[in-house]
Amino acid sequence: MTPILADSVRLTDDGVEILDRRVFPERRVWVHCASVEEVAKAIEDMVTQSSGPYFAALWGMVLAAREAAGLDAPAARARLDAAGARLAATRRTNNHLRKAVTATLSQVDGQTGGELVAAVLAGARAGDERYRSRSAALGRHTADLLPDNATVLTHCWADLYLVELVLAAADKNLAFVCTETRPYLQGARLTAETLAEMGVDTTVITDGMGAAVLSSGEVAALVTAADRVTMDGHVVNKIGTLGLAVAASAFGVPFHAMVQAPDRLAPTAAEVPIEYRDGTEVVNRPGIRGHYPAFDITPPRFVTTVVTDRGPFSPHQLADYYREAP
Known part of the structure; x- marks a missing residue:
């Protein structure tokens, strides 16, 4: 059975429907976005996250093409470029957002009207299929690294990577x-719910319990997604990943970071901008200041694979990825 979060962004005749992850799983609410700006605001407001913004950007660019269909070719392209920059x-x-925009514009070459919409839609559909097929391959390769009957510690919501890993490891038990993954509790609400939906043995722990669980000897591997991996092997992921990786290293537990490809535009961690969200998302009381970097950076010495x-690649040999056929 395909879990609901594997298909949580949908293009409709009059907009883009996005499953609101802020209230999932208690409620299943779809947020309707009628314009590119509304899609962008939904991404910023955490209506969707992980790979959700990628799919939202794909279909948001289709909305932009619909909006630009009545313009001449130069004006239409300018409208699309502006929409892509906003997303x-x-x-x-x-x-992923940059890749989604690039995918949608890959077949745009001076078209207008319905042909423009068709070109952007074709690019979006190709981007959708490519992301899903690469996630499936990623799941298979990760499953090969895990022993039968293993207990896996994960952090935040690895989205289609996690879904495909579970499918690929169906016979491994x-x-x-x-982890809860504060402050939005993606691990407790999204990861745990999806694993349970897929019939997988699932336990939730608080964020402060990770090192103790890793020290127990019961965990075979720490496995997370990566929002980005630099060419020199730094893993950028949801805040809290670094602490878990350090603890895993201390207790001899391998850390496998899942990413479709290392980023050639980020030779080192210095090229990766770290998003800082409003501190009120952590705490919102008078006289108390919240601090919320949304991501952290794990050095390659704490990354096994x-x-x-x-x-799989060693974090010190990621250049080998691009020696394969593109």
Whole structure:
């Protein structure tokens, strides 16, 4: 059975429907976005996250093409470029948004009207299929690294990567331990709910319990997604990943970071902008200041394997990924 979060952004005749992850799983509310700006605002407001913004950007660009269909070719392209820039700027750390925009514009070459909409839609559909097929490959390669009957610790919501890992490891009898992942509790609400929906043995722990669980000897691997991996092996992911990786290293537990591909535009961690969200998302009381970097950076010495759609790589040998056929 395909879990609901694997298909949580949908294009309709009059907009884009996005499953509101802020209230999931208690409520299943779909937010209707009738314009590119509304899609961008939904991404910024955390209506969707992880790979959700990628799919929202794909279909948001189709909305932009519909809006630009009545313009001449130069004006239409300018409208699309502006829409793409707006969407790509909504979450700066993950580079999926930039890739989504590039995918949708890949077949645009001076078209107008219905042909323009068709070209952007074709690019969006190709981007959708490519992301899903690469996630499936990523899941298979990660499953190969895990022993039978393993307990896996994960952090935040790894989205289609996690879904495909569970499908690929169906005969391995895996159990998962999920951190809460504060302040939005993606692990407790999204990861745990989806694993349970797929019939997987699932346990939720508070964020402060990770090191103790890793010290127990019961965890075979720490497995997370990565929002970005630099060419020198730094793993950028949801805040809290660094602490878990350090603890895993201390207790001899391998850390496998899942990403479709290392980012050639980020040779080092210095090229990755870290998003800081409003501190009121952590605490909102008079006289108390909240601090909320949304991501942290794990140095390669704490990373065992970077798993990609082309297989596993040492974090020190990521250049080998691009020596394969593109």
